[in-house]
Amino acid sequence: MDLxxxxxxxxxxxxxxRALISALLVGTICAITGSYLIVxxxxxxxxxxxxxxxxxxxxxxxLGANIFFGAFIAGVTATGLIGAIHTNSKIKEDTAMGIVFSSFFSLGIILITKIQKDNKIDLNHFLFGNILGVSxxxxxxxxxxxxxxxxxxxxIYKELLFHSFDPLGAKSVGLPVQALNLVVMSLIAATIVxxxxxVGVILVIALMLGPGSTAFLLTKKLKTMMLLSVAVGAVSSTVGLYLSYYLDISSGPAVVMVSTVFFILSFLFSPRQGLLTHFLHKDQDEPSVSGSLPKSAYKP
Amino acid sequence: MLDIQNLSVRYRKNLALERASLTIQPQRIVGIIGPNGAGKSTFVKAILDLISYTGTVTYKNKPLKGQMKQVAYVPQRTAVDWDYPATVEDVVMMGRCIHIGWLRWASAKDREIVRESLVRVGMESFADRQIGELSGGQQQRVFIARALAQKADLLFFDEPFVGVDQTSETIIFQIFEELRNEHKTLLVVNHDLGEAVSHYDDILLLKNRVIAFGPRETVFNDENLALAYGGKLSRFVDSDGSTVVLS
Structure with missing residues (x-):
């Protein structure tokens, strides 16, 4: 069989x-909103x-309501609760997040385990994704x-750029920073949903951060970071999907592993800040000492 | 003119700023001076409504809150993430954000203003650089270009000389004076009591309350400095006649 x-x-x-279209869409929006999470x-x-x-x-x-809508409400509520806990007590934000998300998660698992006995839903599909079952x-x-x-x-790209780079500066010129915060959080919740x-709720964060971080190391503008991140996200999703199909593995982990490979490559070889780029350049910059081996001898 | 009445700020139980009242005349460079923790940044942030406060702030007899387009603010350099994926041009364009308006894109005129602002601080050849690739002084000049691009009348600078080289400091003071001569009002937070002080028209000495405010010649004296710094200061007159103060 050829390629x-x-x-x-x-x-x-x-x-x-359906799975392919879904993978492309999800890869795209995770990469975009994930870029905001990173910066x-x-x-x-x-x-x-x-x-x-x-x-x-x-x-x-x-309740027989749209499950996507329910999930969105829960996501936004959790964000609000995290904020309420850390502004009204001496508990710091990271601890507040830990408390809120683990409680919500536990409640979710209890409810879904109860429901799945009587219905045709599967907890594992929500946790790890089941892209081949997309209706x-x-x-x-x-x-x-x-x-x-x-x-x-x-x-609202230019407002979000200003706000995410310099929240105080944005507020000082009268941009509605609270509203912009809410918009970003809603977009993140919507992306997760x-x-x-x-990819499932456990691994969606990896698809938001992997392509974005890959692009972050390669670019110097938010716009190009987002575009490159979308490309990485879309390719990761597609390749992951095929791997999932042929190897009969969960789609979420497959997609995430592909995006991790991209990140490792970027981390090692980014032209401006790659770990190995630095060594390679240092090697080239050093004046060759007469009598030493020609440079090409070092190359594989 | 900028009129500030009974401005107080509380951080939990501590009073960071107590009933500050003063009127700043237009076309002045005001140096805000005082020891660490004296509430200098707090004072500026309260005026700009960035933190909660009590009291009133009016500009040209109307609440400043509704006239934020008139205001430019340059935050402390440490408050900014310099790894952020933005170029010098991107940052200066942020100064045009509020003027461009919602759901609109930058016009040729906005790009021209951005370029002019960069030329004015001598950073036009760095327009495509990522901001983290600049020196401290260059970063500060980029932020000042952003303030210029805002075309504001009232400009606030929070510690603009920290981590800044001599060349940039000279350029920045030069721009401050040009701005003042263009009828703008500048408020500059500066913990440095050295030579910099001579560039300010007015001095506001703070130590969680207003110790003194007025023209530099009348306010900047041993008595007031002792009140603000608690006598932990020594003043010397340099060989060239300038005053050097050590805290």
């Missing part, structure tokens, strides 16, 4: 087509929110969320 066949063959199945040093908050969506999902299921309505939800996320960020089906 083209290897790539095209699985797409004869409807579930694979604003909110990675841990992203992690907390991703676990905190669980009870919302379960409660919505019980048409799931896909539409993911698509709508993706459009909202991308449109919002394109429309859209990604549940394909």
């Amino acid at each position: 083209v066949q290897l790539l095209v063959d699985p797409l004869q199945y409807g579930f694979m087509q 604003r040093r909110l990675s841990m908050l992203g992690d907390a929110v991703s676990r905190a969506v669980m009870p919302g999902l379960a409660i919505a299921f019980l 048409e309505s799931d896909l539409i939800t993911t698509l709508v969320i993706s459009i909202i996320v991308i449109a919002t960020i394109s429309l 859209a990604s549940m089906q394909s």
